[in-house]
Amino acid sequence: MTFFIVADAQAGESAKVEPLLAYGARIIGDDARTRIVIEFDRAPDFSVHYLANPERIVVDLPATAFGFPAGDLEARGLFKDIRYGRMDEDSARIVLTATRPVKLDVAKVQADEGGKGQRLVLDAAMTENDKFAELVKAQSWNDPSSQQATGAIPGPAKPADGDFIIAVDAGHGGIDTGAVGVDTKTLEKDVTLAFAKALADRLNREAGIKAFLTRNDDSFLSLSQRVEIARQNHAGLFISMHADTLKQKDIRGATVYTISDRASDKLAADLADRENLSDQIAGRETVAEPPEVADILLDLTRRETQAFSISLATSVLASFKDQVGTINNPHRHAGFRVLQAPDVPSILLELGFLSNREDEKLLLDDAWRGKMADLLTEAVKHYRTAMVANGG
Numbered sequence: 001m002t003f004f005i006v007a008d009a010q011a012g013e014s015a016k017v018e019p020l021l022a023y024g025a026r027i028i029g030d031d032a033r034t035r036i037v038i039e040f041d042r043a044p045d046f047s048v049h050y051l052a053n054p055e056r057i058v059v060d061l062p063a064t065a066f067g068f069p070a071g072d073l074e075a076r077g078l079f080k081d082i083r084y085g086r087m088d089e090d091s092a093r094i095v096l097t098a099t100r101p102v103k104l105d106v107a108k109v110q111a112d113e114g115g116k117g118q119r120l121v122l123d124a125a126m127t128e129n130d131k132f133a134e135l136v137k138a139q140s141w142n143d144p145s146s147q148q149a150t151g152a153i154p155g156p157a158k159p160a161d162g163d164f165i166i167a168v169d170a171g172h173g174g175i176d177t178g179a180v181g182v183d184t185k186t187l188e189k190d191v192t193l194a195f196a197k198a199l200a201d202r203l204n205r206e207a208g209i210k211a212f213l214t215r216n217d218d219s220f221l222s223l224s225q226r227v228e229i230a231r232q233n234h235a236g237l238f239i240s241m242h243a244d245t246l247k248q249k250d251i252r253g254a255t256v257y258t259i260s261d262r263a264s265d266k267l268a269a270d271l272a273d274r275e276n277l278s279d280q281i282a283g284r285e286t287v288a289e290p291p292e293v294a295d296i297l298l299d300l301t302r303r304e305t306q307a308f309s310i311s312l313a314t315s316v317l318a319s320f321k322d323q324v325g326t327i328n329n330p331h332r333h334a335g336f337r338v339l340q341a342p343d344v345p346s347i348l349l350e351l352g353f354l355s356n357r358e359d360e361k362l363l364l365d366d367a368w369r370g371k372m373a374d375l376l377t378e379a380v381k382h383y384r385t386a387m388v389a390n391g392g
Helices: 129-138 144-150 188-203 223-232 266-275 291-298 300-320 357-363 366-389
Strands: 020-029 033-040 047-051 056-062 064-066 079-088 091-098 102-111 118-126 164-170 209-213 237-242 254-259 326-334 346-350
Touching (some): 020 079, 188 237, 237 366, 254 300
Parallel strands (some): 020 064
């Protein structure tokens, strides 16, 4: 079977129920068979489906708090990467990225041996390429996360005619945790949300500016959803906040990225590749970009928008001068999917690197966060003034 559902006694209740608690986990096996066991406080509803390119098994759950140590479910055996976390306030997900085509011989909930809870048991076995392709093709599944942003689209509070609207995007979120701090183990998704809230609050204190968050909690948004939220709100700017990690732990400082078909350097290319994996990490199906979208990215509107994005990047770096440390050549560019709106000037701001101890301390400092919000607000005001002066 390619789709499993186990009924929960409370599933039919309309009242809001407490999230499930996943309090224990373990994984055993080798590159032929691997078993995963997750212990819950009560029986979960769950469904299983398969995705290709790369081969993944995705387990969808109701709202779940994952309370076990991360090391208890480290990838091994048939799986090279295991992610789990929140998708939105009502759902969670486990994504198992395989080393080769796999299938689940067992996917069931059974009583815990100690009698205090229920366990989800997943027994995976290697399979052949064509059989895995049949599993992917045979299933009937609409990814609930792909519909997340079609309901209540976030936007600015009561914008007036002539207001300059800015989408502030907190990178990562939910199951996509992003980078992890070298000392404090702080998650990038938490750092970016704190900065995004601080920046939006600061921008909203300026007359004629209305800023809003693409996400205001620990939920997952796909890259295309982030872009569409900005476009549907007719944003004049899109600022995506990040705090990545690098293998070279001595590199520190802020960086501003704009979109380009060709990366400015290897660091920019590698970063874009990692950021563009967000949907894959969260168990989203990879959809090829239609040719007409590629055409739009090359038309006059896109080129004009790219010029505006570069102007914004220049303004941001001018505000940082002698105030905020930056890396060498701090304006870089690459093919970031989150910057692809053809009609919204967009930048991706690396606030600093969680792989560097000095940067990590700053990223967690409230005073520094406030200083960055002030400087970015000044940069936005300067950009807006220049656009108005040029008739933009």
